[in-house]
C-alpha cells in the first residue's frame with residue numbers, strides 16, 4: 507500500500523448529517539478470528555469479517571501456514587484449521603503491510619514452531635518496535651534475527667521443545683499480552699501472563715470460546731493474572747464479528763461537531779475495555795445515547811446515536827488510555843471543536859503506532875489554526891468554540907505519515923472547520939475502514955464533492 511500513488515482528499519464544512527449507517531467488523535476480533543480458525547481442527551465460519559488490508563494480510567499469512575481460507579459469495583469466510591502445532595513452514599516471507607496487530611500476533615504463532623518464518627512490512631511497520639514481542643519469545647527459546655533495534659524485516663525460528671514462561675507485561679498492550687498467550691498455545695505446560703493494567707480482552711474471551719483451558723483472575727492489588735494450558739485442542743466456533751468501535755468513533759464525532767446533525771451507527775461493539783472514548787465524550791457533554799442494546803457471542807453491542815452537541819474541554823486521566831488507545835486522534839478533533847481546554851495524559855504509546863500520533867495530531871491541529879501543547883506523553887488542545895460561535899480555522903493540508911487514523915481524523919475536522927482541510931494521502935484508510943469516505947458522504951458530509959461534480 508505504501509507504494510501506491512498518494513491520493514489527497516478534502517473535507518469541507520458540512521451540516522445536517524443524518525441517517526443510520528453501519529461500519530465494518532472489528533479489526534482486533536477479525537485478526538483473531540482468522541488466527542483461531544487456523545489453529546482449530548475443522549471448519550470455522552466467520553460473518554462480518556473486516557475486509558481491509560490489515561486483516562487480509564493476516565488471512566494471507568494463515569494460508570501460507572497451510573490453512574484453507576476461503577471467502578464465499580455470501581460474504582462469509584471459512585477456515586479449515588490445522589490444529590495447534592500444525593502450521594507448516596511458509597514458502598515465502600509474510601508481508602504484513604501496515605498491520606501491527608497482524609504482524610505481532612502472527613510472530614507469536616510462527617515463533618513457537620520449529621521452522622523459519624520471515625516478516626516484512628511497509629515503511630511505517632518497519633519503524634515500529636518489535637522488541638516488546640521478541641523479548642518474551644526469546645525467553646521461550648525462539649531464535650530471532652532482526653534488523654537493529656528489533657525492527658522488521660525479521661526472521662524467527664522456534665526451538666524444539668520450547669519453555670512456557672510467566673510474563674509480566676511491561677507496557678499496557680493487548681498485543682503483547684496476546685502474543686505471549688498465542689505462543690503459549692504451542693508449548694506444553696502453563697503459560698502465565700500478569701497484566702498490571704487491563705487492556706482489550708478479545709484474546710482471552712475468544713480462546714475460552716474455542717475451548718482452551720484458560721483462567722483469568724484479578725488479584726487483590728488489581729492485577730490480572732491469566733493462565734493458559736499449552737497444546738489444547740481448539741474447537742471451531744461460528745463467529746459474528748461486531749462493528750468496530752474504533753471506526754464508529756470517526757462518524758460519532760462527526761455527528762457531534764457538525765451543526766444540525768443526528769446520526770446512528772448501528773451494531774457497535776461495546777466491550778467495556780473499548781468504550782473509553784464514549785465515556786470521555788459524555789464527560790464533555792456529548793448528546794450520545796445507546797439504543798437497541800443486545801448481546802452476541804458474549805459481547806455487548808448497541809446502536810450509538812450522536813446529535814450535534816456543545817462540547818466542553820475536560821481532563822482525560824492516563825488510566826483511560828488502554829480503553830481508547832486508538833481513539834486519541836479523533837478525540838483531539840472533538841477537543842478542537844469544544845469550548846475550553848482538553849488535556850490528555852498517558853499518551854506514550856501513541857508515539858509507536860502507525861505514526862508518532864502525538865506529533866502528527868499536534869502538527870495537524872497547529873497547521874489548521876488550533877492551539878495545542880505537545881508534551882512527552884500528553885496533549886493539551888484549546889478548543890476553538892466560544893459562547894455563541896467560534897470555529898476551527900482549517901485551510902491546511904495535513905501530513906498523514908502512512909497512518910489511517912490521522913487521515914480519517916483530519917477529514918472529520920474539515921467537516922467542522924471554516925476552510926477546507928486536505929489530507930495528503932487517504933490511501934491508508936483502506937487498512938481499517940475501506941468505505942469510510944463513502945459512509946461519511948452517505949450521512950451528508952462534503953468530502954471531495956466539488957471534485958466529484960467536476961469529473
Ligand SMILES: O=C(O)C1=C[C@@H](OP(=O)(O)O)[C@@H](O)[C@H](O)C1
Pocket residue numbers: 533534535607678679680681682684706831832855
Ligand atoms: O490487540 C489488538 O488488537 C490491538 C491492540 C492495540 O495495540 P497495543 O497492544 O500496542 O496497545 C491497538 O492499538 C491496536 O489497534 C489493536
Ligand SMILES: C=C(OP(=O)(O)O)C(=O)O
Pocket residue numbers: 604605606607608832859860911938
Ligand atoms: C494501532 C493500530 O493498529 P495496529 O497496531 O494493528 O497497526 C490502529 O489500528 O490504530
